[in-house]
Amino acid sequence: IAGITQAPTSQILAAGRRMTLRCTQDMRHNAMYWYRQDLGLGLRLIHYSNTAGTTGKGEVPDGYSVSRANTDDFPLTLASAVPSQTSVYFCASSEGLAGGNEQFFGPGTRLTVL
Amino acid sequence: GQNIDQPTEMTATEGAIVQINCTYQTSGFNGLFWYQQHAGEAPTFLSYNVLDGLEEKGRFSSFLSRSKGYSYLLLKELQMKDSASYLCAVRDSNYQLIWGAGTKLIIKP
Numbered sequence: 184i185a186g187i188t189q190a191p192t193s194q195i196l197a198a199g200r201r202m203t204l205r206c207t208q209d210m211r212h213n214a215m216y217w218y219r220q221d222l223g224l225g226l227r228l229i230h231y232s233n234t235a236g237t238t239g240k241g242e243v244p245d246g247y248s249v250s251r252a253n254t255d256d257f258p259l260t261l262a263s264a265v266p267s268q269t270s271v272y273f274c275a276s277s278e279g280l281a282g283g284n285e286q287f288f289g290p291g292t293r294l295t296v297l
Numbered sequence: 298g299q300n301i302d303q304p305t306e307m308t309a310t311e312g313a314i315v316q317i318n319c320t321y322q323t324s325g326f327n328g329l330f331w332y333q334q335h336a337g338e339a340p341t342f343l344s345y346n347v348l349d350g351l352e353e354k355g356r357f358s359s360f361l362s363r364s365k366g367y368s369y370l371l372l373k374e375l376q377m378k379d380s381a382s383y384l385c386a387v388r389d390s391n392y393q394l395i396w397g398a399g400t401k402l403i404i405k406p
Contacts, residue, residue: 218396225301225384225396226340241393273339280392281327283347288339 187289195295196264204259204292206274214277215257219270264296299323301397303385308403317370317383317400325390331370332384380404
């Protein structure tokens, strides 16, 4: 079934630990995105990738890094987790940036940093 | 700064019509999106507007006025399954989406 998968579904993490959230899409979309969603706030872009091999910083990139080695995978790494990174993380993809290209979202990862 | 405003919560009755408003101030404009998000789930695409006017898709319609920085989502013949949050997002000059905090819609029988 075509779509986006994320892993893990949820995670409780001790502060200071390193964590990688995985995201894979099978739609051959060029663009991929990582968002965080916090209560009372809109989705905020962390990092994005317009095409394989390129990445860019979004609105809230500090404390996070990404890589885009191929079209399908776009992992998000927290180098040293802090409690303020407790959030729901959504990965998304779109065919392109312009026009009516909608973003398709994965099911999300619920991360708690203690 | 960039800003998307929409009401926090609205309540409507099953079978009725509801209009969810969105106003925006962004650096550039390259289209406006509406998404639906059920509790605990991912957002799903509803509509896209880039030109002024009304776009109709079944029970849902979306309107855009670029000169006023304003959009609304109109939901007709409300069903209980329409209880969800509705997210307004604007694509800015960098082709990134700026998201509103969402409007939680509660449908009562």
